[in-house]
Amino acid sequence: MTIAFEVIKECKDTRARVGRLYTPHGVVDTPVFMPVGTQATVKAMSPEELEEIGAQIILSNTYHLYLRPGAEIIKEAGGLHRFMHWNHPILTDSGGFQVFSLADLRQINDEGVTFRSHIDGSSHFLSPEKATEIQMALGSDIAMCFDECPPYPASYEQVEKAVKRTSSWAERCLEAHRREDQALFGIVQGGVFRDLRERSAAELTALDFPGYAIGGLSVGEPKRLMYEVLDYTVPLLPASKPRYLMGVGTPDALLEGVKKGVDMFDCVLPTRVARNGLALTSSGKVVVRNARYARDYEPLDPECDCYVCRNYTRAYIRHLLKANEILGLRLTTYHNLYFLIRLMAKIRTAVMEGYFLKFAEEFMAKYLEKEV
Numbered sequence: 001m002t003i004a005f006e007v008i009k010e011c012k013d014t015r016a017r018v019g020r021l022y023t024p025h026g027v028v029d030t031p032v033f034m035p036v037g038t039q040a041t042v043k044a045m046s047p048e049e050l051e052e053i054g055a056q057i058i059l060s061n062t063y064h065l066y067l068r069p070g071a072e073i074i075k076e077a078g079g080l081h082r083f084m085h086w087n088h089p090i091l092t093d094s095g096g097f098q099v100f101s102l103a104d105l106r107q108i109n110d111e112g113v114t115f116r117s118h119i120d121g122s123s124h125f126l127s128p129e130k131a132t133e134i135q136m137a138l139g140s141d142i143a144m145c146f147d148e149c150p151p152y153p154a155s156y157e158q159v160e161k162a163v164k165r166t167s168s169w170a171e172r173c174l175e176a177h178r179r180e181d182q183a184l185f186g187i188v189q190g191g192v193f194r195d196l197r198e199r200s201a202a203e204l205t206a207l208d209f210p211g212y213a214i215g216g217l218s219v220g221e222p223k224r225l226m227y228e229v230l231d232y233t234v235p236l237l238p239a240s241k242p243r244y245l246m247g248v249g250t251p252d253a254l255l256e257g258v259k260k261g262v263d264m265f266d267c268v269l270p271t272r273v274a275r276n277g278l279a280l281t282s283s284g285k286v287v288v289r290n291a292r293y294a295r296d297y298e299p300l301d302p303e304c305d306c307y308v309c310r311n312y313t314r315a316y317i318r319h320l321l322k323a324n325e326i327l328g329l330r331l332t333t334y335h336n337l338y339f340l341i342r343l344m345a346k347i348r349t350a351v352m353e354g355y356f357l358k359f360a361e362e363f364m365a366k367y368l369e370k371e372v
């Protein structure tokens, strides 16, 4: 069995649950936030710092690694874990989303997708089989099916077509998948249309994947619409298998997602906003680049016990960011990742000890009390 999941504790007044995901590279306590390492690195962080922060599993991308350095090089290097010196679980996204969002799309048909590389304009073709082969070469613990994620908004017909393709491509990925030590997760599509979500979930759960992602959300739709879709989509997925909400998210969305029964999350937010000098704190967002912090000798978050908040001030980090010093990016990224990973640990404790709903309400009251 490449992957096993067990529910440890269910919340009595919400769908939240604490679980444990057993993978070839270690155990993951869920709910879990997965830092994104698109090009085989979580930007500005070393693997040792990720371990220090408490990262359990990271994400990487088929599309990017196929284009550069190429799956062959990573395979020759002994696989993605050896290549990037990360000896814990890795999940790779299939490239479906990136091809649609990054590449210069040439053609998409039932066979696959022809596109021009966003790096050098060279022409490429990705199919369910190829995306699966690349992930087998990378050797991630969890591979994702090659799916079609429609934009938002999208017409019913467009989303229906994407559901049909996603289901047919999922079967082809399953057919092509040959690695015993790698789990393949299905991705449910269906946009914001309930009947299409039901159809996609039914067709994918019939294929009996070891885990399921909810795709097609966090693509620009209003948050309340995402929550509405989650309310009726999560119950369609088997309770005994992990549920992964792709591309989410912010502290409020993580809490809502956990409340609605989601186990796994990924988002570029904490690393991306760090590069714009924005820190996540227990009282809300701190845009530490702002002049108001020039003489602020407090830590990014006075309530945070991370290495950065114990040793550096807002004034210093603001100086580094304004001076375009690399350490500024590193310190802000380190803190933002720690903040989200620590939030997930607090959530798991709250579910285990039966006060999750109270914890969520108190956290949100404080987090949104002011845009600092």
Ligand SMILES: CN(C)CCSCc1cc(N)cc2c(=O)[nH]c(N)nc12
Pocket (backbone or CB within 6 Å): 036, 038, 059, 061, 093, 094, 095, 096, 097, 098, 144, 147, 148, 149, 187, 214, 215, 216, 217, 218, 219, 246, 247, 248, 266, 268
């Ligand atoms: C670094 N990230 C941008 C990539 C990781 S998560 C990407 C991602 C995000 C979102 N929102 C939806 C989807 C989706 O529907 N399908 C796939 N395959 N990936 C998705």
